[in-house]
Amino acid sequence: MVTSMTTKDAATTCDLAIIGCGLSGMAAALFAVEKGFSVAQAGVSGGMIFATGLLDVMGTHPIETGHGWVDPWAAVDAVSEDIPDHPYARMKPEIIKESIASVISFLGKNDLPYVKNGELNSEILTLLGTSKFSYYIPQTMWEGVRALKKKRPCLIVGFEELKDFNAAQIVGGLTRRWPGLRWKNICLRDTINVSSFVSGDILARDMEMPGNVKNLVRRIGPHLNGAEAVGLPAVLGMKRHRKIIETLSRELGVKVFEIPTTPLSVPGLRLIEVFTEGLAERGVRQFFPERIVSWKNTDGAFLLAAGRGTGKKWIRSEGVILATGRFWAHGLRADRDKIREPLFDLPVHQPEKRAFWHREDFLDLRGHPVNRAGLSIDDQFRPLNRAGIPAFEKLFAAGSILAHQDWMRMKCGSGLAISSAYAAVTAFSNMKAPHRKIPRN
Amino acid sequence: MRTQALIIGGGVTGAGLSRDLALRGVRVLVVEQRDINAGASGRNHGLLHSGGRYVSTDPGAAKECHQENEILKRVAPHCIEDTGGLFVAVEGDDETYVSDFPHLCRQCGIPCEMLDLEEAENLEPALSSKMIAAYRVDDGAIDPFRLSLENIAQAQELGATLLRDTKVVGFEKENRQIKRVQLFHMHTGQKTVVEAEQVINAAGPWVGEVAALAGIGIEMLYSKGTLLVTAHRVTDHVVNRLRNPGDGDILVPGGTVSLLGTTSVRIDSPDLITPTVEEVDLIVNEGSQMIPTLKGIRYFRSYAGVRPLLKVGSNLDDRSVSRGFALLDHARDGLENFATIPSGKLTTFRFMAEKTADLICEKLGVHAPCSTRTESLPDSSSGKWTEPALGAKHWFNHHAKDPILCDCEMVPESAVKSVVNAIIEKGGDVNLLSIGVRSRVGKGVCQGTFCGKRVSALLEESGEIGSYDGLIDIRRFLQGRWSGERPVLWHAQIMQAELKEAFYCGAFNLEVVSDGHIHDDKRCGNNL
Structure with a gap:
């Protein structure tokens, strides 16, 4: 047993191991340290590099009607009643609210403030020239919500170097209902020292260089022509975004707002940075970017292997939260015959056969049945085994890996990620008294 | 409107015939209900047959294939x-x-070289270790889109007119x-009447429908064939299973990918056919017996075409029906x-066109002989952007200010603009689907x-298409792609589909929004 002694000795020991570093994993780590647990977290760049930064709670229900809800809490009630297995149905709305408020407060303290409209959703324009409802909006995007609401004369400005953001496209989709919306795509090369085509993260860091914001003001100014607001791609700084928007607003004399882009999404990267740094400061032991590839259950504890080969590291924990996401993030694996959960081989609730996974129309309002596949859980957010009882006493699941929800169609991804993480941490907490209780203000 | 010859159908048959007739000085009008190669011509293996496939079932077709292959x-x-x-x-x-195979090939005059197994393995390392025999023949890969586009482009240079949609x-x-032919534009609903001296029905699977309009009954059978596209090129040779033609027994390299197929399923109607999960699984299982790596490889698309077959006597097995062409x-x-050309093969399209043009010219009193046997097909900009690697080659030479709009296939903006201009010049509708037919986009x-999003943005930005509705165009384009993706969504490709849906539905709300609007809940006020 020399080997196992060695691994045990070399292992990082903690109360709770969190697998996954998307929004759900990050939120779980935050809640766990706030409850005073020792936490280790492993994962490979989560879904957040794709995130728009918007925090949806609940937008569309029933999805087959395409019905959008201005009041997300009424929508949560409705979905909990209509779909009793939906993860929201296992939580009180106050718990969902409390968990989101807690994350928002953390983000605000770390210079990433969010805004909302009372307890209601806000309508916000998208990169494609459509609009959607969301709940908490990054402050950098808020003036866009207001401009859309009032249909104010507004200029959307794109950068030619950023090829996934085209101001003409945004205006093209919205022009019929927003006649005062105009566009201009400008070339930054003559203004700012950037290469031909750049991704958002590079541009965002370029924006923080001295003088570049002033240059941008000079380029945009002549195109204002009475616009009261200017929308720009969400690349206005990685850390200093509030300052940059403030300067742009002041110098241009108009409201300035960001519009989320496709990956690498800067609002998503801002979230990653804030979570990663903030959680490290709070003592979360981070194994990034490492995937948990195998596990053992010894002496009532989990022993998780992060990474492979010589770089392999061990995490020993009493509880585990599985927040590994869906197919894109490898939380679920779709073989030709069946969908599997690859790490613990947990049973996956899924359609009977592959022919039923997807519908014939991509945009079929009913959504694709495969997107409701996932882990079935008990009220403690513990995944069930094939006998229908919790697979392990202290294994919990959170986020998009959960079954009976379709976050892409219901627009409930962020709310679900955060609240289920909270529920999982709370359930673990109820089973175990923490080593040291940190007083919470 | 008047014309000497009116050709119904813009598949490879119609395209080839339009060129042949135009080269003989005949005024031609081609009428196509959708777009070039929208039917079977765009939904096949892209295989230039050596003839070997037909030596046992149809020696006549085998010989024709061999001759046309060389031409x-x-x-x-x-x-x-x-x-x-x-x-x-x-x-x-x-x-x-x-x-029997080498003997049958010899009888049809088809070159066929027996390989020892080691030699075959060296040529194609992916071949199964359970291989028991291998022969080399003169199969090739042919780009059916480029072929049709270039044929029709030369016909147009020579004065022919193409009416799409x-x-x-x-x-x-x-x-x-037939004195006059009544036409209907699929989008505008506009009706036109054309006076034509000769009318040729080259509507592929729809020939029966067209003939019925003239009160003529042609009994057709429809055989559906499904194919799969692999994410990379598996073999450099065309690989055929050496057995009676069956399911999933041909793998054809097509540029950077390989095409595996097909199935043969009798269907009642040639409309609205899409590949199914069951067909895909059958093809993967069959194909992997020949090339085991086909079991685990990534597929990113499937598609299904219809073989139109003229019903003669009792057709027991669709693959045993002659694939040689008939001219009615x-x-x-x-x-x-x-006249009607009821069926045929991609490989022999030129020969079909020649024989049909001979008949039409005889009726028109035109004496010019066929020249397509010797005259080279021009290489024009109409078809060149269908070539897989051309975008990349072009971009490396001109890339300074030329954004790549399609990262997967390296299609630069300049290529898309060139395709758009070519469509506009020929009076066609510019949209994502018509650009897709003429390039590697999508x-x-x-x-x-x-x-899809980037090219649509370019169209929106250029403002050249006054009535362009980007959101509707993107919806149509995504659906067009989806029917082929749906049956191959497992492993990496379901991840790709999830990403696509996360964008278009999760972030952009496109399933709900078609004109920028969302349907909101009137019971709740929004007090901003």
Whole structure:
């Protein structure tokens, strides 16, 4: 047993191991340290590099009607009643609210403030020239919500170097209902020292260089022509975004707002940075970017292997939260015959056969049945085994890996990620008294 | 409107015929209900047959294939990749078929070289270790889109007219003649009447429907064939299973990918056919017996085409029906100026066009001989952007200010602009689907996730298309891609589909929004 002694000795020991570093994993780590647990977290760049930064709670229900809800809490009630297995149905709305408020407060303290409209959703324009409802909006995007609401004369400005953001496209989709919306795509090369085509993260860091914001003001100014607001791609700084928007607003004399882009999404990267740094400061032991590839259950504890080969590291924990996401993030694996959960081989609730996974129309309002596949859980957010009882006493699941929800169609991804993480941490907490209780203000 | 010859159908048959007639000085009008190669011509293996496939079932067709194979390699080399082909048998395959094969090839005059197994393995390391025999033949890969686009482009240079999105809805007959043909534009609903001296029905799977408009009954059978696209090129040769033609037994390299197929399923109607999960699984299981790596490899698309087959006697097995072409002169049915080409093969399209043009010219009193046997097919900008690697080559030479709009297939903005201009010049509708037919846009592993949005933005920005509605165009384009993605969504490709849906539905709300609007809940006020 020399080997196992060695691994045990070399292992990082903690109360709770969190697998996954998307929004759900990050939120779980935050809640766990706030409850005073020792936490280790492993994962490979989560879904957040794709995130728009918007925090949806609940937008569309029933999805087959395409019905959008201005009041997300009424929508949560409705979905909990209509779909009793939906993860929201296992939580009180106050718990969902409390968990989101807690994350928002953390983000605000770390210079990433969010805004909302009372307890209601806000309508916000998208990169494609459509609009959607969301709940908490990054402050950098808020003036866009207001401009859309009032249909104010507004200029959307794109950068030619950023090829996934085209101001003409945004205006093209919205022009019929927003006649005062105009566009201009400008070339930054003559203004700012950037290469031909750049991704958002590079541009965002370029924006923080001295003088570049002033240059941008000079380029945009002549195109204002009475616009009261200017929308720009969400690349206005990685850390200093509030300052940059403030300067742009002041110098241009108009409201300035960001519009989320496709990956690498800067609002998503801002979230990653804030979570990663903030959680490290709070003592979360981070194994990034490492995937948990195998596990053992010894002496009532989990022993998780992060990474492979010589770089392999061990995490020993009493509880585990599985927040590994869906197919894109490898939380679920779709073989030709069946969908599997690859790490613990947990049973996956899924359609009977592959022919039923997807519908014939991509945009079929009913959504694709495969997107409701996932882990079935008990009220403690513990995944069930094939006998229908919790697979392990202290294994919990959170986020998009959960079954009976379709976050892409219901627009409930962020709310679900955060609240289920909270529920999982709370359930673990109820089973175990923490080593040291940190007083919470 | 008047024309000498009106061709119904813009597939490879119609395209080839339009060029042949135009080269003989005939004024031609081609009417196509959708777009170039929208039917079977765009939904096949892209296989330039050596003829080996047909030596046991249809020696006549085998010989025709062999002749045309040699002609096309000479006159249209830019549409062809001369890959060579292999016929291989594995353990359990019919050994009589294996031993008869070289003899049957010889009888049809088809070159066929027996390989020892080690040699075959060296040529194609992916071949199964259970291989028991291998022969080399002259198969090749042919780009059917480029072929049709170049044929029609030369016809247009010579004065022919192409009407896309235009359907024939009626014939006006007088004295054993079709006098006028009634046309209907599929989008605008506009009706036109054309006077034509000769009418040729080259509507592929829809020939029966067209003939019925003239009161002529043609009984057709429809056989659906499904194919899969692999994410990378598996073999450099065409690989055929050395057995009686069956499911999933041909793998054809097509640029950067390989195409595996097909199935043969009798269907009642040629409309709205899409590949199914069951067909895909059958093809993967069959194909992997020949090339085991086909079991685990990534597929990013499937598609299904219809083989139109003329019903003769009792057709028991669709693959045993002759794939040689027939030319029906409807003079025998009481219409002197009407003919139908009911079926045929990509490889012999030129020969079909020649024979049909001979008949039409005889009726028109035109004496010019066929020249497509020797005259090279021009290489024009109409078809060149269908070539897989051209975008990348072009971009490396001009890339400074030329954004890549399709990262998977390396299609630069300048290529898309060139395609758009070519469509506008020929009076066609510019949209994502018509650009897709003429380029590699949407053809890569992401299946339009990024390029669809980017190309649509370019159209929106250029403002050249006054009534362009980007959101509706993107919806149509995504759906067009989806029917082929749906049956191959497992492993990496379901991840890709999830990403696509996360964008278009999760972030953009496109399933709900078609004109920028969302339907909101009127019961709740929004007090901003």
